[in-house]
Amino acid sequence: MLSYSFEPTLEFARKLDREDKLWHFRHEFYLKPGSIYMDGNSLGLLSKRAEKTLLESLDDWKELGIDGWTQGRHPWFYLSERLGEMMAPLVGASPEEVIVTGSTTVNLHQLVATFYKPEGTRTKILADELTFPSDIYALQSQLRIRGYDPDTHLIRVKSRDGRFLEEDDIIAAMADDIALIILPTVLYRSGQILDMKRLTEEAHARGIFIGFDACHSIGAIPHSFSEWEVDFAFWCNYKYLNGGPGCVAGLYVNRKHFGKLPGLAGWFGSRKDKQFDMEHTFTPAETAGAYQIGTPHVLSLAPLIGSLEIFAEAGIENIRQKSLQITQYLMYLIEHELKDFGFTIGNPRDDACRGGHVSLEHDEAARICKSLKENGVIPDFRAPNIIRLAPIALYTSYEEVWKVVQILKKIMKEKQYEKFTNEREVVA
Ligand SMILES: *Cc1c(COP(=O)(O)O)cnc(C)c1O
Numbered sequence: 118m119l120s121y122s123f124e125p126t127l128e129f130a131r132k133l134d135r136e137d138k139l140w141h142f143r144h145e146f147y148l149k150p151g152s153i154y155m156d157g158n159s160l161g162l163l164s165k166r167a168e169k170t171l172l173e174s175l176d177d178w179k180e181l182g183i184d185g186w187t188q189g190r191h192p193w194f195y196l197s198e199r200l201g202e203m204m205a206p207l208v209g210a211s212p213e214e215v216i217v218t219g220s221t222t223v224n225l226h227q228l229v230a231t232f233y234k235p236e237g238t239r240t241k242i243l244a245d246e247l248t249f250p251s252d253i254y255a256l257q258s259q260l261r262i263r264g265y266d267p268d269t270h271l272i273r274v275k276s277r278d279g280r281f282l283e284e285d286d287i288i289a290a291m292a293d294d295i296a297l298i299i300l301p302t303v304l305y306r307s308g309q310i311l312d313m314k315r316l317t318e319e320a321h322a323r324g325i326f327i328g329f330d331a332c333h334s335i336g337a338i339p340h341s342f343s344e345w346e347v348d349f350a351f352w353c354n355y356k357y358l359n360g361g362p363g364c365v366a367g368l369y370v371n372r373k374h375f376g377k378l379p380g381l382a383g384w385f386g387s388r389k390d391k392q393f394d395m396e397h398t399f400t401p402a403e404t405a406g407a408y409q410i411g412t413p414h415v416l417s418l419a420p421l422i423g424s425l426e427i428f429a430e431a432g433i434e435n436i437r438q439k440s441l442q443i444t445q446y447l448m449y450l451i452e453h454e455l456k457d458f459g460f461t462i463g464n465p466r467d468d469a470c471r472g473g474h475v476s477l478e479h480d481e482a483a484r485i486c487k488s489l490k491e492n493g494v495i496p497d498f499r500a501p502n503i504i505r506l507a508p509i510a511l512y513t514s515y516e517e518v519w520k521v522v523q524i525l526k527k528i529m530k531e532k533q534y535e536k537f538t539n540e541r542e543v544v545a
Contacts, residue, residue: 154513160355170423196413213375245301253271297328318345329350338437463503477505
């Protein structure tokens with residue numbers, strides 16, 4: 118494990134910025150003067166390169182019409198595959214195992230429709246009680262479609278403290294009646310990383326398929342999905358990957374499953390050379406491409422081309438290293454400056470278990486967030502009591518982190534939050 122030693126001064130923050138190997142990437146992003154963005158784990162910021170590749174695709178449409186599918190600068194017909202190839206290093210997979218398609222929730226539906234094969238007494242799905250609601254809704258509806266009662270067939274591993282999951286508890290729940298396991302890579306509130314390698318081994322030892330929701334880890338931490346033999350995974354591309362609001366999502370399917378018929382088929386899952394034969398017999402691609410359904414949202418794919426170039430240049434290992442250091446630094450400052458104000462750090466301290474954000478708990482969290490916004494800091498609130506702060510490796514500076522903690526201190530000292538109500542806004 119790395120060890121860190123920090124000092125609380127502004128000069129020290131500036132020294133860390135000078136030593137930051139990723140510093141130059143900051144200038145590639147549209148940062149708003151006078152505002153400090155700490156919400157890149159909900160919606161990543163626009164980069165100039167993402168803007169450029171989006172405008173190029175728009176221009177190809179303008180100039181080429183239908184021929185943009187094959188003759189544009191970023192031929193749309195192959196774009197989902199090309200982006201899958203660019204994304205593969207971020208999840209530790211081979212290029213054919215990744216495809217950029219659908220949305221997170223749609224991809225989960227697709228993968229459950231494929232990998233959930235209830236048989237005999239093995240009919241249940243295992244998830245956890247801290248997971249993102251959309252995943253639970255999808256699993257419940259998939260069970261209903263197959264004629265099972267979600268109340269008895271969706272098993273949710275309990276958390277002992279409301280923040281974290283114990284791998285031992287998850288493994289203990291891998292019973293004979295479980296057909297499929299869906300877990301997050303990183304918990305969206307507490308930022309805990311689950312031990313994906315261990316959980317995959319334990320699931321496979323019991324003959325259970327396992328898939329991960331990687332929304333909170335893609336672009337923030339490295340993965341080795343192929344090496345760990347994870348069966349499948351899915352994620353969104355608008356958080357750490359900066360693909361833009363509603364950006365087309367991603368999925369990974371381990372190559373040992375190539376050739377399976379996807380649960381939800383559509384013509385974009387065809388072998389590319391067969392797609393326009395217009396036959397009524399579906400010939401699925403022999404790659405993760407088979408899991409596509411219909412025509413991709415090209416203009417919501419295009420920003421990813423530029424964005425993923427940045428990730429390739431920066432390197433996910435370097436991104437992870439800065440992310441660990443800058444989150445450690447934020448926690449250090451919180452403990453140094455805010456100890457009298459009733460905050461609790463609700464994320465793992467250990468580098469090996471901590472994702473990309475700091476989860477700050479406080480009874481007045483909703484209105485402290487409003488006060489932060491009034492002071493030019495964009496945080497993220499998760500009910501009932503969490504302020505998520507995500508310093509992003511590619512564009513957040515150490516000086517900004519230092520300022521955020523100073524602003525928080527002022528808000529707490531002057532009780533500035535008292536002028537707001539302690540309720541969340543429509544989009545939190
Ligand atoms: C952001 C997020 C989602 C969002 O799903 P969409 O289909 O993209 O709206 C799902 N799961 C997790 C864990 C998330 O963090």
